[in-house]
Amino acid sequence: MTSLRDFLISNYDELKKRLTYRLGNVDMASDALQDTYLRLQDKSVEQKDAAPSVAHPVAYLLQMAFHIAMDRERSAERRLTVEEAEGFLDIVDSAPGPLAIAEGREDLMRLLQDLETLPKRQREILLAVRLDGESREQLALRYRISLRTVDRELERGYAFCHARIRESDQ
Template sequence: MMPSSLAVLRDFMLQRYDDLKARLTRRLGCADMASDALQDTWLRLEGKDELGPVDSPGAYLLRMAVNVAVDQQRAENRRLTSSEAEALLAVPDPAPGPAQMAQGREELDTLVRVMGELSERQRGVLLAVRLEGLPQAEVATRMGVSLRTVERELRSAHEHCATRVRNLLSP
């Protein structure tokens, strides 16, 4: 009865381990990587139940070990180093904190209150241009006024809001 391919590969690996390691070290350029790859190769062989016929056990084991090393290298390249992980953890959270959120709410409330002081036309122009993003010419057509009037009302609304908000929020 012929020994199974797995038995042949295991025996070959046990008898020629040093030769396989030397060849793999030359191929990979690192003895530690070669040792790790051969160990994982052995574990993969141990985990197999069947294997088809193998013509050249040495070439088969070497190719298998190289593939294992490539897989290990790919996995290693996907992992973050500890310094990379620390750098990511040190990145400040761009989300506003509670104090910034409270300040933003206060500024928004102040702006809404100040916009209530505008004339109806100024408020309509400001909201249409800045909030809805409409072109000034379209706002002029909708409101039945000239483009120059829309430009003037928008500038006046900006100046009023900027001045009043600055005065109300400054300590």
């Protein structure tokens, strides 16, 4: 009884022709048959050359080679191409660096100190709207003022902040 490796070698051209037809690529078929041979060689070493009994060696080898080719294709689909990998290297990190973070914190601290110079009600309304998300209506009820007055306080607070930020940018 001949081994599957010997059968593959003696019927290589026929197996390659049939596998090429099934895969649609002669190079893929050749590579798959080569890998099939290597796997059979590994199995024979593990099994001390005990030849497995296969009723239909052609079908068995073709199926084995076909599965190897499909595994290779799936593996290749998961890998990045060189162009894709280079594309990732060109990505710029948009997160601020340590210097920008430190400057931002400094600006924020300066703005918070400047907010202390605002009239108390104006500061509280501005912070309640911007930080706490309170509605203008809620603030009008709390301070017993009109919506128009709330809007005016917000406008003045925004103008103040805008002016301070412009000053710090210069």
